[in-house]
Amino acid sequence: MRSHPFHPITGSVLPRFAGIATLMRLPLVALDQPLLQQVDIGLVGVPWDGGTTNRPGARHGPRQVRDISTMVRNVNRASGINPFAICNCADLGDTPVNPVDLMDSLARIEGFFDQIQAADVAPLSIGGDHLVSLPILRALAKRHGPVGMVHFDAHTDTWDAYFDGFKYTHGTPFRRAIEEGVLDPKRTVQIGIRGALYNDAEDTWGQAQGIRVIDIDEFHQLGVAAVIAEARRQVGEGATYVSFDVDALDPVYAPGTGTPEIGGLTTLEAQHLVRGLQGLNLIGGDVVEVSPPFDPSGNTALVGATMAFEILCVLADSISKRRLPARAA
Amino acid sequence: MRSHPFHPITGSVLPRFAGIATLMRLPLVALDQPLLQQVDIGLVGVPWDGGTTNRPGARHGPRQVRDISTMVRNVNRASGINPFAICNCADLGDTPVNPVDLMDSLARIEGFFDQIQAADVAPLSIGGDHLVSLPILRALAKRHGPVGMVHFDAHTDTWDAYFDGFKYTHGTPFRRAIEEGVLDPKRTVQIGIRGALYNDAEDTWGQAQGIRVIDIDEFHQLGVAAVIAEARRQVGEGATYVSFDVDALDPVYAPGTGTPEIGGLTTLEAQHLVRGLQGLNLIGGDVVEVSPPFDPSGNTALVGATMAFEILCVLADSISKRRLPARAA
């Protein structure tokens, strides 16, 4: 039923509700299989929400996204990209995690992505809460140096500490990443930021480091095309990561998340924004904060799976084009 | 409580949660009642989802839409049309169906609409999955010849076959209808099309037959008014059917459906589009793919009932105006 070892099983042969649920119906490739060496893009689950300060549940995100991602098809109607035709894609399973030890989990997750990097596989991850981006960036920076980032979110996630000084939560990953030198703030753009602040100075730190913050009001003033242009300008030609927190979207599109904020992006706006990243030097991405226990209709997981497909399209396009001259050389 | 035999019961007298649930609180008229001859527009349930390739449940659509349709009132605020004042409308009940035999069901459904046609009743149907449009079109074409269609959907539903050659599913009705000569592709427009494709060539067949496809991106480029103009131009003055698949809408408006695709129409856009059909030569319509088991808040049924009311308004306007010269003659 699979026309090629790395192609999704088609729903016109095996119904979409049938079969083992892997991400986008891709083959499952374990890290110790030789086949890993042929993989260009690895889809990975990071089932962990130990950094969540309010409503938990994102640990269940990868499995629900796997389930609903069986509804995804092959060709992006808007861009014409068929990622499975231009890159070898596979589901690499879930990273190891430890639900009762935060620091141990960060180490286990980083180790998994170190292994992927070693096989030259670009990661596209499904969280998990947003703290999972930190160990991913750590792993990526070992290869690429400090990376740039297009970051979709309602929150800047550059808070310093919670609960009397605790430094690692899903509100702090990008402050830590900048402090550690794995994320380049001058090549980072944040889109969709909104919601009330704890205090007036809350968001100044990131901007002081050079992050370009486009909050929801500026997004609407500029319009999608100008925001894309601004994002492209900010990240430039360097290695760039795409991080998509589903709470960037209005909670009607993504109620199943830990910290919803009303007044957010529509999915169509988000799709256009991601499509606008085509041609950047992309090295990986993630979709985080899908929390099934707060998602009675399942739409959040559908949105998460579809946004992952949109990221996959521009990522595959970028990788396949980088590879051509390399192979030609 | 009914001021006229064909008027809805008003909620200012009998609370909307009270009483037997009929479509829009209209009288129930069985096909064997003489009263059928006085009916101009028959609201019909088609409780069948045997053509569904993924998530079933649309068989429960008519009953849930009946329930929530008791919240519908009489006068369209935007257009001023009161359909119940200008046409005799009635709930004709459900068509017979056979949940375990697809071909038998198609025959039973077609037979029901043959009877309605014989009484010169224009049908407005509540599905059921989208395959139910095929037997309706077959029945209508017996009287009107190949009909034109304004088709709202995320999918073109002109796929050829599934599962090793099976020709009848909710992804194929309009290919069959065109092949059978009951639908005129050159007078057919599809609005809201989106979502990934199985392969690059998927949607070329319909367009090759002459269907005008306005996908979601073109919809946004043109804007509502231009899309209406284009749709009117395409269907022209011939007999025209309106088919509204609730998955044309973004899944936040209609999560209760079999094949949701993110990035769709808003209900307000859909309302404006349907209102823009006023003055066309309309002969019937349907609202399909409302699937209550996937609709935890019930909003999909509310949307389905309200869109049916919007279609009813333009249909009643069209019928009442056609009738005037006929009666004058």
Add this chain to the structure above:
Amino acid sequence: MRSHPFHPITGSVLPRFAGIATLMRLPLVALDQPLLQQVDIGLVGVPWDGGTTNRPGARHGPRQVRDISTMVRNVNRASGINPFAICNCADLGDTPVNPVDLMDSLARIEGFFDQIQAADVAPLSIGGDHLVSLPILRALAKRHGPVGMVHFDAHTDTWDAYFDGFKYTHGTPFRRAIEEGVLDPKRTVQIGIRGALYNDAEDTWGQAQGIRVIDIDEFHQLGVAAVIAEARRQVGEGATYVSFDVDALDPVYAPGTGTPEIGGLTTLEAQHLVRGLQGLNLIGGDVVEVSPPFDPSGNTALVGATMAFEILCVLADSISKRRLPARAA
């Protein structure tokens, strides 16, 4: 954990899911506590839905809004207003109500707001169905005379009577308020009106009294800025009340409500509209018709809590500025 007696408890110290749920994590001040005299703005629950003609449940609104309002933070990112820094805000608990006697409930509610008025506390209430605005307006008018109102709603709520002449329902409060002289129709604007009508003449009464009705189509024709200007012009400089029925919003944002109508405002539009009221002479407000039993995802309560925060910001700004010259004098 509270940095000031009237400041909210911060989520960076006590997690948002912890602690007793009060409105926006404010201190609870009973009407018989001396502390009431220091309160500028009193947040009040009115747990009553005895005026509901269709789907009940708004009696449970205050408690669910209290719960989810613990997610609200302090500073409005768009306007920069921190209401808790410029006014003393407190949760005054719930008004007394009688779930089995409508007229008794209206009297009990009015009495509660009389007490608040006596302490010069401006009320921001969480309903309850929309009939609760009537006793609030009665109490406010004793101090301010007939008040102006910016009213967000899908319905005009100026219907005369239901069920053979019964005058008090959640569809009639503003007709009664105008008849009683506690609401000034010439200083009242209604935004977001839509949905089918019972009959053609339904909405003429209010407009004949001078209400400026901006229905959803006019809202989209004018745009947010022009609607704000028109609303400001209509209410002028007199004492003005803000009433926000969550069914003004599209039901995807607020499914948990008694009488949803598709095709409504987005939350972002509503946020912009309320922010546009800054500078008016505001004396109080309410958010009504949050009905938890019809809100499976809880988003309606989140929307209600956030819109209450938006109203609080402009109300606190207005009060703090009025107080300055008074104090200077």
Add this chain to the structure above:
Amino acid sequence: MRSHPFHPITGSVLPRFAGIATLMRLPLVALDQPLLQQVDIGLVGVPWDGGTTNRPGARHGPRQVRDISTMVRNVNRASGINPFAICNCADLGDTPVNPVDLMDSLARIEGFFDQIQAADVAPLSIGGDHLVSLPILRALAKRHGPVGMVHFDAHTDTWDAYFDGFKYTHGTPFRRAIEEGVLDPKRTVQIGIRGALYNDAEDTWGQAQGIRVIDIDEFHQLGVAAVIAEARRQVGEGATYVSFDVDALDPVYAPGTGTPEIGGLTTLEAQHLVRGLQGLNLIGGDVVEVSPPFDPSGNTALVGATMAFEILCVLADSISKRRLPARAA
């Protein structure tokens, strides 16, 4: 599809999800139809919850029970009774109600049952909250004098007053009925009583009047057979009414109710108890307090519909046997 004018439509011909939902798929007979004179047992909806002191929603009970009651079949496997073969049964629709006026509603409901009595139709009602039993008993007593009652409930519903003296709530119907002389306490038995009390003396009033209270602990001590014997002894040979509040059941069987109490009856125990009433002189019954908004799985409505069928079986048996000698005479 109906083999006899008063027989249910069979699911082996018309699928159970199809067709207009009437109670047990019986014909709908309006009170002004001559056919009413042939009806032995009238199934009636009473869509009203104005007496509810806590969680509302029972006004939506009749419609949801109608929907799910289409799953009921004909022959009671345990007793062999086919009620539709021995009595003419019909759905008489809903009584008029007024959701915003308690006393008016009680009058409207009583008037409906007066009309039924006039046609010698025995009522089997679907509530609605438990206060609806009061106007039903008033109507029945006009014909039968003070009636006996087998009452299944978690609560005695013989409380005196709430909220500073208000006498009519769903916690008081049987105190009022006894005071008014329409219910004979010496021929009344209450089964399943449990839950904490407001105070020590709460339940003494009813027992002082002669009610036989079998609380849940005594129920388990005696066992089903002995409880049936005790109930039959208490009500004797006089005219007897059966009132079934679904909160008699454990809330796992009936979560969709206003005042659930853990530790209740199982449905199987309830079925056996009702079957044990065969042979009594039964004149009517009701199933009350089904509240759909609190019933996510719909099981409460299924339980309500099935218990209504169980009551219908013993009621039809009683009526058909009473009629025989009458007809023989």
Add this chain to the structure above:
Amino acid sequence: MRSHPFHPITGSVLPRFAGIATLMRLPLVALDQPLLQQVDIGLVGVPWDGGTTNRPGARHGPRQVRDISTMVRNVNRASGINPFAICNCADLGDTPVNPVDLMDSLARIEGFFDQIQAADVAPLSIGGDHLVSLPILRALAKRHGPVGMVHFDAHTDTWDAYFDGFKYTHGTPFRRAIEEGVLDPKRTVQIGIRGALYNDAEDTWGQAQGIRVIDIDEFHQLGVAAVIAEARRQVGEGATYVSFDVDALDPVYAPGTGTPEIGGLTTLEAQHLVRGLQGLNLIGGDVVEVSPPFDPSGNTALVGATMAFEILCVLADSISKRRLPARAA
């Protein structure tokens, strides 16, 4: 993380919410893998509900059971059996199905089980609706001749035809199986039968063929131990199949099913009954009618997974004991 190629992954190493969801966390073995030859018991999904006459959704059963079955552990506390220690167990994936063609699906399913039989693998299947048992029995009978069956259900599923003579629905599999000679009625026992009948003669056919029907009342009269004894007596020493329809259970335990009937078995009774089958000559089993769309809490899938584990324990015990003398020989 897997201590043996056929052992489940343990939750004390990989959290139960992590990793690809296979049945009971067993290895996935495709039919074309040589490893199949080492499998003793194959767990199989049959994602098909084309035989469902009322509420569909069981096609989604296998995937949801896979998800929740990751919570199952290894050792049956009551019996001490660790099925994974005594048999090689694997998840064989889902059978092919055709959601739009009933007869084609029956053929595809039968073909899958033919392949399993050829490898001498005993099947334990997760449905799907109950009609899937028919092709399984057809395949098993090719090897074993007419098999005996212990059948747990609310319904006998020996109805003849629906909808004007259609012979294949989920209400008819065992009539067909007996007619075809693949099921031996004299070695078949049905436990838990209840619910109203369409007519008096409905269930006589099966008993006339020799089926021993123990309805829910007889079950309670006999008690668990006597029912087990009676079931063992009826099926004797021949090859025996276990079919567990989750509607045998009371709908509070299994609301997610197509045709719930109140008054059913508890899960504990069902567990005791299945454990009582230890020592029979078991050749396979199934758990059917888990319908996720009607299962808001997910408990039905948990029950289905746990009952599958209970069946697996007695099946593995039977197989391992049969194998011993065979291997000794």
Add this chain to the structure above:
Amino acid sequence: MRSHPFHPITGSVLPRFAGIATLMRLPLVALDQPLLQQVDIGLVGVPWDGGTTNRPGARHGPRQVRDISTMVRNVNRASGINPFAICNCADLGDTPVNPVDLMDSLARIEGFFDQIQAADVAPLSIGGDHLVSLPILRALAKRHGPVGMVHFDAHTDTWDAYFDGFKYTHGTPFRRAIEEGVLDPKRTVQIGIRGALYNDAEDTWGQAQGIRVIDIDEFHQLGVAAVIAEARRQVGEGATYVSFDVDALDPVYAPGTGTPEIGGLTTLEAQHLVRGLQGLNLIGGDVVEVSPPFDPSGNTALVGATMAFEILCVLADSISKRRLPARAA
């Protein structure tokens, strides 16, 4: 509305859905209020689930139990105990917690209970996951020495370690408590234990220490009365704690929990068991593992609140009787 400073607000005056939600509508007393010295029993929330190895959400337990506990009344109908009449009871709010640091949370929780002990207040806590019992026992043991325990649960929670040696999870609290000498295994009884095991030796450790384990099968063999006798014998006359994990109950009663196991206790059995503890030397108790995100109907919270009331009754009885001679002395 409160007849005594420590009495609950009655629902016959303030409707149960109205007012701020405190545990059982008791007054809220902060640890720094002098009133604390008058409190006999402190109801405490412990909103923390950092020890959860599978499905999180118990951090939301205290708030939801507070909400639904407003339905609890005063007098235990079975035992006649009115705990509020014999002890001063208060809601002490929530303990501090740190959702992102397990060890820090254990320290914060223990500190809170140390303060309560200092004021001679007996704690009745609402979790939170079961690991919260460990810091509570640590605090209690400082005053009482190693305590005895009646423990209701599906699991023994005496596992050693998870995830490569991590010692603190909700599966290990009582192993740690015994190792630390704060729990006396020889005075500990565990009731309701069931579910499959990871391996054969899993539960031997606790029994080797002297714990009396009564698994679900022994519970049914002995019957409620004998189990009570055995539990009383095991714990004897020493200081005894009651720990009630809602997963002791069958998941139909408590679906909202992290690790449900089918085949559990009924609520009625649990109520009888707790009532059977009257007269023991009780010093505190808890109800844990209520996880609202997995509780669509809210019944788990109702069960949790009611079981807390049952424990409160026997605890208040014990405390009031101990106090009498002390006061007499």
